[in-house]
Amino acid sequence: MNADVMTAEVAPILETRSLCKRFGGLVATDNVSFKLQPGARHALIGPNGAGKTTFINLLTGVLTPTSGSIHFDGQDITNWTLRQRAIAGVARTFQINQLFPDLTPLQSVLLAVNEREGAGRDWFRPVGTRKDLVDESVALLADLGIDDVMDERVGSLPYGKQRLLEIAVAVAAKPKVLLLDEPAAGVPESEREQILDVVARLPTSVALILIEHDMHLVFRFAKTISVLVNGGLLVDGTADEIARDPRVKQVYLGEEEVVVHG
Amino acid sequence: MSMSHLTENSAGASSRLLSAAKWRWYEIAFWIVAASLFFVFPTRLALLTEIVTLGLLALSIDLILGFAGIVTLGQGAFFGLGAYAAGIAAKYGMGVAPLSDPIVGLLIAGAVAGAVGFVTSFLVLRGSDLTRLMVTLGVGLIFAEVVNQARSITGGADGLQGVMLSPVLGIFDFDLYAQTAYVYSLGTLFVLFVIARVVMNSSFGLSLKAIKGNPLRSRAIGIPVNPRLIATYTLAAAYAGIAGGLLAQTTQAASPDMIAFHRSADTLLILVFGGAGHLYGGIIGAVAFRLMQDAFSSGSPDVWLAAVLNALPSFLNFWPIPNVLTVIFGLMGPKYWSLWLGLVLVLLVLFVRGGILGLVQSIYVRIFPSRNKVKP
Amino acid sequence: MLTILFDGIAYGMLLFILGIGLCITLGLMNFINLAHGAFAMAGGYLAVVMMNSYGISIYWCLPAAFVFSALLGALLERTLYVHLYDKSHLDQVLFSIGLVFIAMAIVDYAMGANQQIVNLPPSLEGRIDFLGASIGVYRLFVIAICGLLTVGLQFVLAKTRFGSRLRAAVDDGRAARGLGINVTTIFALTFAVGSGLAGLGGALSTGIISLDPTFPLKYMIYFLIVISVGGTTTITGPFFASILLGVADVAGKYYVPAVGGFIIYTIMVAVLILRPQGLFTRSTSR
Numbered sequence: 016m017n018a019d020v021m022t023a024e025v026a027p028i029l030e031t032r033s034l035c036k037r038f039g040g041l042v043a044t045d046n047v048s049f050k051l052q053p054g055a056r057h058a059l060i061g062p063n064g065a066g067k068t069t070f071i072n073l074l075t076g077v078l079t080p081t082s083g084s085i086h087f088d089g090q091d092i093t094n095w096t097l098r099q100r101a102i103a104g105v106a107r108t109f110q111i112n113q114l115f116p117d118l119t120p121l122q123s124v125l126l127a128v129n130e131r132e133g134a135g136r137d138w139f140r141p142v143g144t145r146k147d148l149v150d151e152s153v154a155l156l157a158d159l160g161i162d163d164v165m166d167e168r169v170g171s172l173p174y175g176k177q178r179l180l181e182i183a184v185a186v187a188a189k190p191k192v193l194l195l196d197e198p199a200a201g202v203p204e205s206e207r208e209q210i211l212d213v214v215a216r217l218p219t220s221v222a223l224i225l226i227e228h229d230m231h232l233v234f235r236f237a238k239t240i241s242v243l244v245n246g247g248l249l250v251d252g253t254a255d256e257i258a259r260d261p262r263v264k265q266v267y268l269g270e271e272e273v274v275v276h277g
Numbered sequence: 278m279s280m281s282h283l284t285e286n287s288a289g290a291s292s293r294l295l296s297a298a299k300w301r302w303y304e305i306a307f308w309i310v311a312a313s314l315f316f317v318f319p320t321r322l323a324l325l326t327e328i329v330t331l332g333l334l335a336l337s338i339d340l341i342l343g344f345a346g347i348v349t350l351g352q353g354a355f356f357g358l359g360a361y362a363a364g365i366a367a368k369y370g371m372g373v374a375p376l377s378d379p380i381v382g383l384l385i386a387g388a389v390a391g392a393v394g395f396v397t398s399f400l401v402l403r404g405s406d407l408t409r410l411m412v413t414l415g416v417g418l419i420f421a422e423v424v425n426q427a428r429s430i431t432g433g434a435d436g437l438q439g440v441m442l443s444p445v446l447g448i449f450d451f452d453l454y455a456q457t458a459y460v461y462s463l464g465t466l467f468v469l470f471v472i473a474r475v476v477m478n479s480s481f482g483l484s485l486k487a488i489k490g491n492p493l494r495s496r497a498i499g500i501p502v503n504p505r506l507i508a509t510y511t512l513a514a515a516y517a518g519i520a521g522g523l524l525a526q527t528t529q530a531a532s533p534d535m536i537a538f539h540r541s542a543d544t545l546l547i548l549v550f551g552g553a554g555h556l557y558g559g560i561i562g563a564v565a566f567r568l569m570q571d572a573f574s575s576g577s578p579d580v581w582l583a584a585v586l587n588a589l590p591s592f593l594n595f596w597p598i599p600n601v602l603t604v605i606f607g608l609m610g611p612k613y614w615s616l617w618l619g620l621v622l623v624l625l626v627l628f629v630r631g632g633i634l635g636l637v638q639s640i641y642v643r644i645f646p647s648r649n650k651v652k653p
Numbered sequence: 654m655l656t657i658l659f660d661g662i663a664y665g666m667l668l669f670i671l672g673i674g675l676c677i678t679l680g681l682m683n684f685i686n687l688a689h690g691a692f693a694m695a696g697g698y699l700a701v702v703m704m705n706s707y708g709i710s711i712y713w714c715l716p717a718a719f720v721f722s723a724l725l726g727a728l729l730e731r732t733l734y735v736h737l738y739d740k741s742h743l744d745q746v747l748f749s750i751g752l753v754f755i756a757m758a759i760v761d762y763a764m765g766a767n768q769q770i771v772n773l774p775p776s777l778e779g780r781i782d783f784l785g786a787s788i789g790v791y792r793l794f795v796i797a798i799c800g801l802l803t804v805g806l807q808f809v810l811a812k813t814r815f816g817s818r819l820r821a822a823v824d825d826g827r828a829a830r831g832l833g834i835n836v837t838t839i840f841a842l843t844f845a846v847g848s849g850l851a852g853l854g855g856a857l858s859t860g861i862i863s864l865d866p867t868f869p870l871k872y873m874i875y876f877l878i879v880i881s882v883g884g885t886t887t888i889t890g891p892f893f894a895s896i897l898l899g900v901a902d903v904a905g906k907y908y909v910p911a912v913g914g915f916i917i918y919t920i921m922v923a924v925l926i927l928r929p930q931g932l933f934t935r936s937t938s939r
Contacts, residue, residue, distance in 0.1 A: 075497065101499040113497070115490035118483075121290060126487050129480050130499035138481035143294025153290045166293065188498055348743050400926055406742035407685055408925055411877050415922040418874065422915040538870075542750055549747055607762065616758030622751025626744045627736060 026089065028053045028222050029074065029105070029192050034083035036066075036073055036246075043069040044080070045247035051192065055222045058237035058254075060230075062266060066246040067226045068110060071194050074224075075107045076100045088191065102130075106190035108181045110197045110226075116170030120161055120180050123169060124152040127187035152187065159183045159213050175206035182213060186221075193217070194224045199232070211236070234258065242266065298478035307557065308467065315459055322455035323527075328567045329462040330524040334540075335548040335559025336466075336473060337516035342545075343553035344477055345509045346489030348406050350541045351413030352517050354420040355394055357536020359386035359518025361424060364437045364531035377443045383465065383522045390518020391511050393420075398510035402503050414538070421536045436532030440525060451527070458527040465523060466560075469516060474556055476512070485509060546622055552634030561633055573614050582606035656787055657904050663792035665899020666799035667861060669892050671854035672876040673806065674726075674847015680823045680885030681840055682738055685745045688752035689851060689876060690869030696722040696852025697864045698760060701769045711774060715798070715856050722852020727845035734844070753869045761866040768863045777860070791860045798857060802850070806888060819843060823886065875902075878921045 027050040036044035043066045051057055059067050072078040074085060076097040084093045092100055115123050128148045129135040143149055156162040159179050164172055169180065178198060185193055199210045211232060217223060227233050233240065234254055241251035242263050250260055257263055314325055338352050363382040370376025397416050401409045424431045431437055444450045449457045476482055488495045488502050495502050525531040534540075543566075551562025585602060607613075629636055675689040696718035703709040703717060729752075737745050777791045810816035822829040822836045830836055858864065875898065883894030898917065905916055 077493070097493075097496040098499055098501060101497055107497060109494075109497075113491055113494040115487050115494065117490050118486060121294070122483060123487075125294075126484060126495075126500065127498040129484070135480050135484050135500060136505075138476050138479045140480070141295055141298035141475075141478045142480055142483050143291040143298075146291045149291040149294060165290070184494070184498060342743070348746065350746075400922065403926070407679075408881075410685070410742070410746060411881050412922055412925050414874070414877065415918050415925065418918045419915060419922065422918065426915065546747065546750075549743075604762075612766075613758040613762055615754040616762075619751040619754030619756075619758065622747050622754065623733075626740070626748040626751070627733075 025052050027051055027086075028055075028088055030086040031074070032084045032086070034070075034073060034085065035081045036069055036078060037081045042246050044073060045245065046083070047243075047246075047248045049241060049248065049251070051222050051224065053191070053222055054219045055224075056236060056238045057223065058225045058227060058233045058240045059243060060227065060233055060240060061243035061249075065243040067243055068196060069246070070243065071107065071196055071224075071226060074194060075105055101188060101190075104189075104191035105194070106185040106188045106192070107194040108185050108196055108198055110200055112177050112181055114169050114177060114180060114184070116168070118169055119166050120156055120169060120172070120176075120183070121149075121152055121165040123180060123184050124155055124187045125149060127184050128152050131188050155183055155187055158216075159186075160209060175202050175209070178202050178210055179213060182210070186217065190221060192222045192224070194226075196226050197228065198225070199227075199229070298474075304557075311463060315456070315463075319454065319456075322459040324567065324571065326455050326458045326462050326527050327524070328563050329459070329466050330520050330527070331544065331547060331567060332560035332563035333462075333466050333469060333520035333523065334517055334544050335551065335563050336470065336556070337513045337520060337559075338544055338548050339553055339556065339559045340473060340477075340516065341510055341513040343548065343555070343558065344482065344489065345485045345506055347401060347506065347510065348409055349401070349413040350410055350538070350545065351397075351415075351417035352513070352544060353536060353538065353541035354413075354417035355390040355514040355517035356521035356524075356540060356544075357424060357531075357533075358393055358420060359390045359521030360525035360531040360535045361431055361437060361521075362386045362389040362518065363522030364440045364525040365430065367440045367442050367526065368437065370443070371441060377441055379442050379445050379461065379526050382442070382526055383519050386522025386525075387515040387519040390521070391515030394514020394518075395507065395511040398507045398514075401510065402506060414541075417536075417538060417541055421533065421538070424536050425533055431531070431533075434533055436530055436534075437525075438530060440529040440531065442526055442529070451529075455527065462523045462527060465519065469519065470556065470560075473516070477556065481505070481508075543618075546618065548632075549625060550621065550632050552632035552636075554631075555634040558632055558634050565633065569617070570614060573609065573617065581609070657907055658900060659788050660792060661900030661903035662896055663789075663795045663799075663899070664861065664903055665896035666796055666803070667854055667858055668872075668875055668879060668899055669895035670799050670802055671851050671858070671872065672879045672895065673888060673891055674844070674849075674851050675876050676880055676883065676885050676888070676891045677819075677823070677843055678840070678847055679880060681819070681836075681843060684734070684738060685742055685749065686734070687746060687749040687873050688756065688869065689749075689847075690872045691753055691756035692722045692726055692848040693851035693855035693858070693872065694756060694760060694864070694866075694868045695725055695855065696849075697855030697859050697868065698764060698769070699852070700856035701764075701771055701859055701864065704771050705769075711771075711777070711856075715853055718856035719849040719853040722855070723845045723849030725852075726848025727841065730841055730844040730848075753873070756869060757866045764866075766866055768865045769859065771859045773860055795857055795861065799854075802853075803888075803892060810888060815839075815842075878917065881921055882924050 029051040031047055031049045034044055034047045034049075035042070045066075047070065059070065061067055069078065073080050076092075076095055076099070080093065084091055086092065087100070087103060087105060090103075092103065092105075095103070115126075118126075122142070125142070125148060126135070128151055129137075129145075132145075132148060134145055134148060137144075153162060153165065156165050159182065161176050161179050161183065164176055169177065172180070178201075182195070182198060195214065198214060199207045202210060214223070214225070214236065225233070225236055227236075237254050239251065240254055240257040242249040242257065242260075244266055249266065250257065250262055252260070315322065318325065334352065334356050337355070338349065341347050341349055341352070363386040366382050366385045367377045367379075370378070375381050400412050400416065425433060427433075442451055445457060445461050449461070451457050477485070484495070484500050484505055487500060488505060492502055521531075521535060524535065547562040547566045548559045549562070550565060551560065552558035582603060585606070586599060589599070589602075625632065631638065671693050672689070674692075675686060678684055678686060699721050700711070700714040700718045703714045704711060733748075733752075737748055740748075773791060777794055780787045780789050781793075782788070810820060818829070818834050819839055821832070822834060822839050855864070855868075878898055879891050879894045882897065883891035885891075901917060901920070909916070
């Protein structure tokens, strides 16, 4: 997005330059140049099939781009693996739960904390020896309101709790950039509020990118918004600008009325 | 995130995690029983020794399959390599330490198999389950061919003869009744089991379970998946090599049979039969498997058939019942052992999830539902 | 030299007919059926019994072997295999190895462990000279039958409605289901035909390779090589892979008998590492 629409001239924490991804003949990401400021609350919207998840997969290293480059914290990370980016501070949640069904929530979060602190390759001390890391994990689970089930099997948890754990596992790595791929997708109405609340309380040291279909949620959360259409960046700007933009209305016409709340 | 919401849950969390690594009474009982078999079955120690080596091989497959989730049909290759490495070392040591020292031999076996495991681990990292199956199978077949062809070193199809060992620790000579062999191999199994237990209860072990459960998410939270798998594959190969070394030393021979495909398949079955993903699964599977095999090979189905036919009540004595019984008992001879093995495999896959230990666990949970959770 | 090439091609075509069913079912359902060779063995033994004990002509034995193995395949598919499609690859491997063990024991019990030798009709025995090479009549017969079958298969796949549905299901099962293609039925049919072809191949093979109870285990490895080299997305891939393997195996056993097997396994592992999707597949697939 253009630097001048942003609040200040800060070096972006995450940036893409002319990013392209083709699958055979299909252009999934079309020449996207995008900047994310530290601490941003940014939403990525667009109609179905606009290439939002592909874009996230490119940012996190699940896919490699056909051309263009990705920069994080001043470094070119285009050819870094998913794991290298995770260590450097790019974390994500997945649209479809990617959890460890046979472990407990406590173990799941502890795994991420362990790797962050370099304790993951410890092969002789039993899990739980580092009390500080366990305490941190428990505190995080408590903060997200899932400490009551921390010793249950993840695979048997209710879906809403699993969605929260999905966020907890990503946050445990203390990332600088966190990409939330439809965090409330499929969650019953009664439990959505809890997830939104968790997202709203994430510390400002983390820059957030949210992919979401629910426009109420997007405009409640995001200060800045990018609109992806057919893999290309249609427009970006502040939430107000996007809400007023006739092109965005055009895109969403027939799919959903863009309504601004607050 | 603030750290202010610490609840009463946190206090016990690390001790609850730690308690998973504590030794249970039934584990201690298990090893005491294993040791006491020395006195209970003084005439069957050779068989028991063989069970121990099989159990160790199954344990090695458990490390890579049960914990890290890599399907392999090639563990027999490392077993065979270890057997030949220990055998050849002892042969050229001419019964004199250090080369003929049993423990040095095991270290050589573990090192050779581990080194080959490390090199070949890069081949199994890539690809799907199917690719891994075929690569491990292919690598196994290649080593089997190598052993078969390198006659001057391995003795070819006749096997390696003249394996001579110096006494264990310089004191205990290998005897005809396999007394030394049993204690020596059980001790080796115990030491390696304890190491495996420590590793699998550590943070490293937890990350393996994560990789098995979801490799994508594991990478996304920063777990170095490939290095962890390489380390585990190498460790498992070394274990298999030591198991092979044990068998070569205790039988004082190494044969192409030790590296053949069916050994990989049999041991996979042993592990699945006992319960993959439990450290004891391989050992229990080995006991069950070998005892079953022994029952078949020493049984006399003709005698049983005659007894059953005699005892058959007259109202059941019409066609085709006696004929069917004849066929069934005819199939009980040692020649048709593979039929029952196959049946067990098929039934296991269709009906019994998690093998013997899985079955025990689910019965236990049904009887004591409250103890299922790790809650305080 | 030419004789070896010719024998290799005959052997390779036989391997293709034996293994093609496995390639298609693997591509279609992502199911690892290591027991495929057992269906071939069933056809082979049926042919042996018909020819040797009842003196029935080989021309009747071949279709009978096809029908027998196809029915056997259909029966087992509907009763047993159907429960395994959603299980892990490990379970599939264990299950099908179990079936192999059972099949080996049953055949051993019924027919004995020794090799079966068939008495070919005089019209298929002997050799003819062709361009200076001595060619076995029976091998010529095998090539003709396998060639006809291959052309027929290619025709069915390329030109018929069933073929196009099968190809769609192999390419993308989910999308095919979305288009209203009944993948389950297609799979059951393909499994049966694949087993039948294996049975026919087994019957044909009695005149070339030895038939004994270890057959399914011995040839499982060859099938896996064909798949790994040929891939599972086409039938031309496995076809060329089979021919290559056949020629390499025959030539290897003739020229370098000591290391023949070694070379073949090494090639397989090398292909798996360099081209995990197979040597003869389109690189853009998926």
